[in-house]
Amino acid sequence: xxxxxxxxxxxxxxxxxxxxxxxxxxxxxxxxxxxxxxxxxxxxxxxxxxxxxxxxxxxxxxxxxxxxxxxxxxxxxxxxxxxxxxxxxxxxxxxxxxxxxxxxxxxxxxxxxxxxxxxxxxxxxxxxxxxxxxxxxxxxxxxxxxxxxxxxxxxxxxxxxxxxxxxxxxxxxxxxxxxxxxxxxxxxxxxxxxxxxxxxxxxxxxxxxxxxxxxxxxxxxxxxxxxxxxxxxxxxxxxxxxxxxxxxxxxxxxxxxxxxxxxxxx
Amino acid sequence: xxxxxxxxxxxxxxxxxxxxxxxxxxxxxxxxxxxxxxxxxxxxxxxxxxxxxxxxxxxxxxxxxxxxxxxxxxxxxxxxxxxxxxxxxxxxxxxxxxxxxxxxxxxxxxxxxxxxxxxxxxxxxxxxxxxxxxxxxxxxxxxxxxxxxxxxxxxxxxxxxxxxxxxxxxxxxxxxxxxxxxxxxxxxxxxxxxxxxxxxxxxxxxxxxxxxxxxxxxxxxxxxxxxxxxxxxxxxxxxxxxxxxxxxxxxxxxxxxxxxxxxxxxxxxxxxxxxxxxxxxxxxx
Numbered sequence: 001x002x003x004x005x006x007x008x009x010x011x012x013x014x015x016x017x018x019x020x021x022x023x024x025x026x027x028x029x030x031x032x033x034x035x036x037x038x039x040x041x042x043x044x045x046x047x048x049x050x051x052x053x054x055x056x057x058x059x060x061x062x063x064x065x066x067x068x069x070x071x072x073x074x075x076x077x078x079x080x081x082x083x084x085x086x087x088x089x090x091x092x093x094x095x096x097x098x099x100x101x102x103x104x105x106x107x108x109x110x111x112x113x114x115x116x117x118x119x120x121x122x123x124x125x126x127x128x129x130x131x132x133x134x135x136x137x138x139x140x141x142x143x144x145x146x147x148x149x150x151x152x153x154x155x156x157x158x159x160x161x162x163x164x165x166x167x168x169x170x171x172x173x174x175x176x177x178x179x180x181x182x183x184x185x186x187x188x189x190x191x192x193x194x195x196x197x198x199x200x201x202x203x204x205x206x207x208x209x210x211x212x213x214x215x216x217x218x219x220x221x222x223x224x225x226x227x228x229x230x231x232x233x234x235x236x237x238x239x240x241x242x243x244x245x246x247x248x249x250x251x252x253x254x255x256x257x258x259x260x261x262x263x264x265x266x
Numbered sequence: 267x268x269x270x271x272x273x274x275x276x277x278x279x280x281x282x283x284x285x286x287x288x289x290x291x292x293x294x295x296x297x298x299x300x301x302x303x304x305x306x307x308x309x310x311x312x313x314x315x316x317x318x319x320x321x322x323x324x325x326x327x328x329x330x331x332x333x334x335x336x337x338x339x340x341x342x343x344x345x346x347x348x349x350x351x352x353x354x355x356x357x358x359x360x361x362x363x364x365x366x367x368x369x370x371x372x373x374x375x376x377x378x379x380x381x382x383x384x385x386x387x388x389x390x391x392x393x394x395x396x397x398x399x400x401x402x403x404x405x406x407x408x409x410x411x412x413x414x415x416x417x418x419x420x421x422x423x424x425x426x427x428x429x430x431x432x433x434x435x436x437x438x439x440x441x442x443x444x445x446x447x448x449x450x451x452x453x454x455x456x457x458x459x460x461x462x463x464x465x466x467x468x469x470x471x472x473x474x475x476x477x478x479x480x481x482x483x484x485x486x487x488x489x490x491x492x493x494x495x496x497x498x499x500x501x502x503x504x505x506x507x508x509x510x511x512x513x514x515x516x517x518x519x520x521x522x523x524x525x526x527x528x529x530x531x532x533x534x535x536x537x538x539x540x541x542x543x544x545x546x547x548x549x550x551x
Contacts, residue, residue: 044388128374131369131374132367132369132371133372133373135328135333135367135371136367136373136430138331138333138357138360139333139360139363139364139367139443140360140361140364140384140385140388140433141357141359141360141361141363141385141388143353147388
């Protein structure tokens with residue numbers, strides 16, 4: 001009985017410690033975001049931001065656009081086979097556009113971004129920490145949160161929504177290629193149905209809000225994991241994995257919540 | 267006058283101290299690294315902090331630089347308590363310091379020239395031509411002016427450390443912290459480095475703190491020595507005072523004897539027991 005009680009007590013203690021560790025990590029991450037994201041950009045800051053926009057944004061363009069094209073083509077193909085059974089293939093444009101704008105573009109672009117740019121950010125900052133570059137920067141009197149972290153954070157915040165727009169545009173075009181050019185849906189109905197059903201605020205606007213939220217979350221996770229890791233080779237590999245896993249789960253979970261609020265009438 | 271002070275107060279009077287460490291306690295995990303360390307590092311001199319590996323010499327430099335926070339005690343640099351400064355004020359204070367890291371810690375995305383120019387570019391508005399002149403002067407001093415276009419990945423460990431030294435002095439700081447500057451240097455660059463540290467100190471009236479366990483080189487440049495072991499200052503004094511110190515721990519370290527009160531081995535059970543009485547399935551006896 002006594003042994004049982006102490007066993008339960010030990011479990012409760014462990015649970016409590018895990019809880020407090022989690023809260024502490026969240027607090028650290030929050031402070032980290034506040035200290036690095038809120039800073040007045042200098043001229044040098046703009047230059048560093050542009051540099052990161054290239055690494056984080058421009059270099060992710062290829063994977064995001066190619067994926068967008070294929071996803072648009074697949075939705076069009078799948079949608080056509082179902083719609084044609086009801087003689088409603090004219091609604092193909094509407095289906096492609098709405099599924100891309102509302103769901104697929106923000107979510108898939110964010111997942112690809114986490115894999116392509118997020119993991120690279122974690123590894124880069126982690127390696128800078130392991131080789132004492134961040135420490136030496138501190139000792140030179142330069143705050144690495146402002147110099148290293150802030151440009152990367154802002155590059156992520158800005159570039160993912162732009163990549164999402166690119167994803168949607170290319171996806172709609174991919175849907176057009178398959179639906180109109182290949183399967184023979186009337187071109188006028190593909191575009192006019194899309195025009196009639198897509199509203200700017202509700203569909204494009206909500207999709208962009210989602211994308212912005214994902215951009216903040218994914219970049220924050222990636223950069224924090226790099227900054228907070230244990231500076232060993234094993235630590236870097238674990239943190240990189242954590243970035244991709246946490247970002248993907250956060251994107252999918254938040255997508256459900258945002259969809260429920262935006263379209264589910266919550 | 268100076269020698270009178272040496273006799274009366276052990277060394278220089280504390281009012282000439284640039285760094286004052288008072289009752290410093292620091293623990294990492296369960297391991298107590300410092301328990302009540304007191305030090306007074308005189309302005310404009312070379313002070314060496316020596317001690318066996320693992321005594322926390324690098325940790326002490328990080329505490330001085332404000333990169334770690336002590337459990338208790340105070341560290342005053344030129345009268346300012348490092349741990350009570352705001353983040354902004356701490357970074358401002360660090361502009362007056364230079365630190366030479368053991369690994370060099372050069373920025374891997376910048377070449378040698380830009381690494382040395384980095385502090386000048388971020389903290390001054392000097393025109394490019396002047397930045398170039400200063401960088402070349404510093405690189406000339408460490409003998410690497412010809413290597414200015416190399417990337418850090420193309421340098422040997424010793425060269426990287428010399429570039430890092432040029433970077434640490436590029437802003438002409440008041441204080442330089444050297445973390446094991448002599449490790450991995452060939453005899454020629456070792457001699458140059460020793461001279462360089464001494465000359466920098468004399469010409470610019472820098473305060474230098476050298477953490478090292480290379481006794482011969484350190485003794486040749488240090489004005490004052492602190493020996494730390496077991497989380498405490500074991501002895502301090504001028505090189506001559508420590509060389510003839512009576513404490514067996516000091517004697518053992520200064521003369522590099524394997525046997526003495528400071529154990530060479532990490533704590534373990536007796537060797538005989540470990541070899542003969544073990545369970546074959548485990549690594550622990």
